Amino acid sequence: MRKLLLAIALLLMGYLNANAQQEVRYTKYMFNKLAFNPGYTGSVEGLDLIALARTQWVSFPGSPKSVSLSGHSGLGINKKIGVGAFLEYDNIGPHTSFDVQLSYAYTFLLGESRLALGIQGGVFNLRTDWNEVQSSLLDVDDQVFNNAASSEFLPNVGLGLYYYKPNAFYLGAAVPRLLENKLDGVTQLPQQYRHYYFMGGLVFGGDNFKIKPSTLVKMVPTNAPVQVDANLMFLIRDVFWIGGTYRSAVGNTYTLNDGTTGSIVQTESIDFIIAFLMKKGLRIGYAYDLTMTPINMYTSGSHEVMLGYTFIGKGPRIRTPRYF
Numbered sequence: 140m141r142k143l144l145l146a147i148a149l150l151l152m153g154y155l156n157a158n159a160q161q162e163v164r165y166t167k168y169m170f171n172k173l174a175f176n177p178g179y180t181g182s183v184e185g186l187d188l189i190a191l192a193r194t195q196w197v198s199f200p201g202s203p204k205s206v207s208l209s210g211h212s213g214l215g216i217n218k219k220i221g222v223g224a225f226l227e228y229d230n231i232g233p234h235t236s237f238d239v240q241l242s243y244a245y246t247f248l249l250g251e252s253r254l255a256l257g258i259q260g261g262v263f264n265l266r267t268d269w270n271e272v273q274s275s276l277l278d279v280d281d282q283v284f285n286n287a288a289s290s291e292f293l294p295n296v297g298l299g300l301y302y303y304k305p306n307a308f309y310l311g312a313a314v315p316r317l318l319e320n321k322l323d324g325v326t327q328l329p330q331q332y333r334h335y336y337f338m339g340g341l342v343f344g345g346d347n348f349k350i351k352p353s354t355l356v357k358m359v360p361t362n363a364p365v366q367v368d369a370n371l372m373f374l375i376r377d378v379f380w381i382g383g384t385y386r387s388a389v390g391n392t393y394t395l396n397d398g399t400t401g402s403i404v405q406t407e408s409i410d411f412i413i414a415f416l417m418k419k420g421l422r423i424g425y426a427y428d429l430t431m432t433p434i435n436m437y438t439s440g441s442h443e444v445m446l447g448y449t450f451i452g453k454g455p456r457i458r459t460p461r462y463f
Contacts, residue, residue, distance in 0.1 A: 162315070162334055163205045163229050165191055166384060166410045166426040166443050169353050169370060169463075173209045173225055173242065175336045176313035177257030178301030180244035181213035181221015182463075185420070189447035196430065196438040201232035211242065219246045221255065237264045240315075244301070251307075257299040259315065263331075266290040293320040293331070306462045308341035332362050342374075342462045349374040351382075351462060364390035364405075372412065374462070380414035380424070406431040408441070420449035 165174060171189050172179040188210045196202040211223025221244040229236045240261035247254045267289055299313035313336045320331045340353030350373055357366040367389060372382030386407045408431055414424030428441035 163193070163203070163207070163227065164357075164366070165193060165205075165207075166386075166428055166441075167191060167412060167414075167424055167445050168338075168355050168368065169340065169351075169372070170414065170422070170424065170445060170447065171207070171209060172301075172311065172338065172463075173211055173223055174207060174227075175315050175334075176299040176301055176311050176338070177223075177240075177242035177259035177297055177315070178244055178255045178299035178311060178313060180211045180223040180242040180255070180257050180259075181218060181246065182244075182253070182255060182301060182303065183211070183213075183449065185449045185451040186210065186212040187447070187449045189422070189445065191443060191445050193441065193443040195428075195441040196434060197440060197442065199434075199438045202438070203229065203231040205229045213246075217248065219248070220244070221246065221257070225259070225261075233268050235266045235268070238262075240297070244299075252302065252304045255301040255303075257301065257313075258296065259299075260296045261294070263293045263295055263316075263320075264290065265293070294318070295320065295331075303463065306342065309339065309463050311338045312336065332359050334359055340370075340463065344374075347376050349377075349462070364388040366407070370412075378416055380412065380416070382412050384408075384410040384412065386410060386428075408432075414445065420451060422447035422449075 162175070165171065168174065171191060188208070190208045191206070193205045194202070195204070205227065207225065207227040209223065209225040211221055214220045214222060221242075223242040225238070225240045225242065227238040229238075238261065240259045242257055242259035244255045244257035295316045295318045297313065297315035297317060299311065299315070301309065301311045303309035314333060315336070316331060317333065318331070319333055335358040337356040337358075338354065340351060342349055342351040344350050350371070353370045353372070355368040355370075365388070366386070368384050368386050370382065370384040372380050374380055386409075388405045388407055408428040410426055410428045412424065412426045414422060416422055422445065424445035426443040426445075428443070430438060430440050
């Protein structure tokens with residue numbers, strides 16, 4: 140049974156890598172936009188650190204596992220300059236990747252609103268170890284599998300825009316990796332595809348109860364369906380977040396018996412999120428993804444945990460709660 144599951148896992152993951160987003164998807168994206176938009180760098184008060192750990196498709200052999208750590212801060216009197224760093228480890232089947240990115244943003248003050256232009260640069264390492272795959276599942280005549288392990292370092296750069304009014308609304312657009320590096324030296328994938336991210340959110344309500352809708356759209360033109368995350372969060376007494384996300388793929392095609400073709404909207408998951416905002420800058424959270432695709436026959440879902448902390452320095456720890 141385990142061999143069967145591993146075979147199914149490799150087939151599905153190969154399909155997902157070739158036909159869907161190659162970058163890690165986080166359910167708690169609204170708490171860590173630095174993962175995909177360098178324009179977000181320095182947009183918060185103090186030095187902000189956040190860690191995310193994600194296990195996707197629990198109990199599925201070779202399922203994706205990801206850990207990321209990011210930190211950023213504004214510099215100068217008006218905090219117009221922001222600097223940050225993002226580190227990520229990802230493992231899926233025999234493939235393991237490490238990503239290290241440094242980011243810089245400059246902010247223009249537009250009355251009560253701000254427009255930040257961000258850039259990032261770093262290196263991506265992808266390693267494939269075919270020894271982790273049972274030989275009975277491999278084509279021994281394929282030269283790709285003859286090497287026990289292979290590794291490659293790939294540089295990249297990214298750009299991002301982030302327009303916001305603190306604790307009111309935000310809009311953003313980003314391309315975190317502009318270069319479409321070739322990957323055929325370490326995997327059967329032809330290259331890294333350029334991903335486009337568009338995001339927006341706002342918050343409204345009274346002192347004890349606030350509502351925060353947000354959305355994240357991810358596009359890989361001509362190579363994958365458009366992925367849309369629609370999120371709705373509720374904040375109680377500026378301490379407790381609770382809400383959920385509807386994640387869908389728009390653009391999957393179908394063909395009827397008469398030859399008619401079209402596209403559909405496919406529900407990928409329904410996600411449940413909770414988080415606590417502590418008085419001294421500590422943030423903890425948890426998300427559970429209920430998988431709605433056919434892969435749910437083999438998994439109970441996905442889990443994600445968050446730990447964050449904001450260093451303010453001397454004086455009051457936080458002047459206003461963090462909403463974005």
